[in-house]
Amino acid sequence: MASSNNTPRIVELAAQISASVNKFETLLSDQGLPSPTFDEDSPPSFPDDMYSLRAQILDATAELNEVLTEPLMLIFKFAAISNLISLDTVCRLGILDMVPAGGKLSFAEVAGKTGLSHAEVRRVLRHAMAMRVLQEPEPEMVAHTKVSKFMSLPHIQAWAQFEGKDTWPACAKVADALEKWPASGDIKETGFALANNGKSVFEVLHADPERAMRFGSGMKSLDHVPGCGDMLVSKAYDWASLGNSHIVHVGGSRGVVAMDLAKHFEKTRFLVQDGPMMIKGAEVPEELQGRVDFMEHELFAPQTVQADVYYFRMAFRNWNDENAVKLLKAQVPALRRGAKLLIQDKCMTPPNTVPISEERIQRAIDMSLKTFFNSRDRYLDDWKALLAAADEKFVLHKVVQIEGSLLSMLEVHWDVSSVKA
The missing domain is CATH 1.10.10.10 (Winged helix-like DNA-binding domain superfamily/Winged helix DNA-binding domain)
Known part of the structure; x- marks a missing residue:
């Protein structure tokens, strides 16, 4: 990025960093929070209202560091x-x-x-x-x-071991997969499959309980990715606006999200749908009984429950377009006029529209989806194309994106009036 005036860019960056850090330190002090260090007891995160300022500092320091680094050393850093x-x-x-x-x-x-x-x-x-x-x-x-x-947290250690034992070998094969299948969306034509005797990630995890446990535990690390944690869902959308609604959480696992939302929004009722192994043994607190229930339901099976809202949390990103369309079509048999789909997933941003620190995270996650599932995080036009391919009555009403979150909430209406005569 070139400087917009005659001031050398590195001087401009240094001044920006100094001013932003001083402001950041003042905000910490005003909230009675310690200045960050690498000390063992230093807080690992910061208040949400400091996200933008922190991102500015991270971007400026990264640019200053990288512009002063020789090209080969910078390549070494990222490789x-x-x-x-x-x-x-x-x-x-x-x-x-x-x-x-x-x-x-x-x-x-x-x-x-x-x-x-x-x-x-x-x-x-x-x-x-x-x-x-x-x-x-x-x-x-x-x-x-x-x-x-x-x-040292158990699920973070599980993630690190998953990266070493499972992700690393698969990543080394992604370029091979791209050469062999340059336009494939098949889950068995991935870097992971090449590293695992042609088996998809689902086949491997189904056959190997130890790897499945490691994978499942490691996925809890997503709770620490900005805006991806289960307990942040209540802030990601105006759930209160739904009023007295019956909400089906499709692929809702053990109901952690549904139960948290039910606690926050007392007019809502939830039905959590997932496979038998996922919901087996799930317990609902006494105070939520009658408002959160479970039902065995496979992801691509035709929907049989009529409800006001169908909620999908990161349910599409592991599937290619063909399967994503199938998932949308599976809901159609139960949909009635005015029903909504809430799809909480990534809506990719165009280049240079978010802080580089955030962009690097989202691009890295997108590459992981390619590595394991031959899927991708979708741009807005991709989401519109999926909806149109599934049924013309699916109409994207709005996309909600809260600051600091890598996920968006796509509100889709089942609009029978949109059908052309």
């Missing part, structure tokens, strides 16, 4: 899959759990507990420390940072 080696290792060998909270452990003790040589312990730990995961408060001693403390 460094070797970073995953130490992240996977400290999780897989339980090193994060060995380090005591608020304390420290010697490299020699880590070697004794893991069976690694002292040299390998030093190599792995210092590689992780270079990424702010763990720290060396004194020579040959290891302690937590706020990053490693967060990474």
